[in-house]
Structures are given as C-alpha cells and as structure tokens.
C-alpha cells in the first residue's frame with residue numbers, strides 16, 4: 001500500500017513529547033547538523049519561547065537591547081535553516097516564531113495587512129480533522145506528499161479596524 005500523501009500535522013504535533021525541554025531539543029538538532037548551540041542562539045530561543053506572537057527582529061532588539069542586531073539576523077538564519085525557527089513573510093518585515101515541530105503544537109495565523117501584526121490562532125480539532133481528511137483526499141490524485149499545512153487569515157486587526 002502506498003504511504004499516505006498526507007499524514008496530518010495534528011498527529012505529528014502530538015507525537016512530540018510535551019515535557020521535553022525545548023533547549024535540549026534545539027541543542028540536539030543543531031549538534032546533529034554540526035552546529036553549536038551558542039549563547040546567542042540560546043538567548044534567541046528563550047526570547048521566542050516567551051513571545052506571545054511571531055516577532056520581527058526590530059521588535060526583538062527594541063525589547064531586548066542586549067541582543068545585537070547583526071547577530072540576531074545571523075543566528076535566526078541558522079535556526080531557520082535547521083528547522084528550529086519558522087519565518088513568516090507578511091510584507092515589510094519577516095516575523096519569526098519557534099517551529100511547530102519544536103513547540104509541539106499546531107496553529108494558524110491572523111495577519112493584519114494594515115500594520116503587519118500577526119497573531120497565532122487555533123481552530124477546533126474537529127475542523128483540523130476535516131481539513132486534513134479533505135486535503136488527503138485532494139492529494140490522492142497527486143504525486144505531491146505534504147508534511148504540513150498552513151492556513152492564514154488575512155485582514156485587519158482590532159486596532160487597525162477601529163481607526164477612522
């Protein structure tokens with residue numbers, strides 16, 4: 001039997017041990033790719049764990065002046081390359097968050113096209129399940145193998161929509 005074209009992100013996210021220490025997971029990932037988990041990289045991961053939404057590099061360095069801009073760019077590029085960090089492109093600035101696989105969750109984004117703000121949001125598990133069922137069905141007729149899906153809502157955030 002052919003492997004399913006789409007095993008589903010929800011199952012994948014749930015396989016991640018929720019109690020695993022994120023730094024341990026990130027350190028292992030980097031070492032397996034011959035990269036070091038340097039102080040600067042660890043600092044960025046800590047900040048991303050504490051962020052309540054995807055952040056831009058200027059936001060990060062404004063809130064944490066101890067983070068040097070140039071090393072933030074460099075280290076986030078490395079963390080993205082090894083799959084620890086996800087880059088979200090929304091226009092002016094790229095935003096960064098911990099990869100779902102590292103966070104052990106699955107979520108979607110609300111993207112404001114006016115100010116560029118991005119918030120995480122989750123849809124009910126029942127919707128995820130029907131989404132995955134339908135997507136798997138669509139892919140049956142395809143040679144494409146999916147590992148995850150992305151679903152963003154694009155529009156105007158509360159702050160922007162109340163402005164006159």
Ligand SMILES: [Zn+2]
Pocket residue numbers: 112113114115116117156157158159160
């Ligand atoms: Zn906005």
Ligand SMILES: [Zn+2]
Pocket residue numbers: 009106107108128131149151
């Ligand atoms: Zn989903």
